[in-house]
Amino acid sequence: RGAGSIFAGLSATDVSKLARLTREKVRIRRDQLLPSAASLLRTYAPSRALLEVEYANEAGSGLGPTLEFYTLVSAELRAAPIWRC
Numbered sequence: 001r002g003a004g005s006i007f008a009g010l011s012a013t014d015v016s017k018l019a020r021l022t023r024e025k026v027r028i029r030r031d032q033l034l035p036s037a038a039s040l041l042r043t044y045a046p047s048r049a050l051l052e053v054e055y056a057n058e059a060g061s062g063l064g065p066t067l068e069f070y071t072l073v074s075a076e077l078r079a080a081p082i083w084r085c
Contacts, residue, residue: 021048021050023051024044026053028054029055033069034077037073053069
């Protein structure tokens with residue numbers, strides 16, 4: 001597939017916006033998941049950067065570890081005794 005097919009259906013303005021997004025690689029410690037998530041929110045909340053997560057002392061980064069991070073954080077928040085039901 002050619003590179004043009006990736007952007008099929010997007011306007012030139014949309015493609016330009018995607019190209020301007022910066023990527024920030026962040027390193028997370030598994031044993032400090034929620035404090036790390038809180039720190040990320042404080043640091044990157046005003047930013048439009050795409051965050052790419054990698055875990056300390058583990059190989060790999062990118063979409064897999066990033067999705068795992070958000071999944072683990074949401075599970076921790078659901079399990080926390082902060083919700084009224």
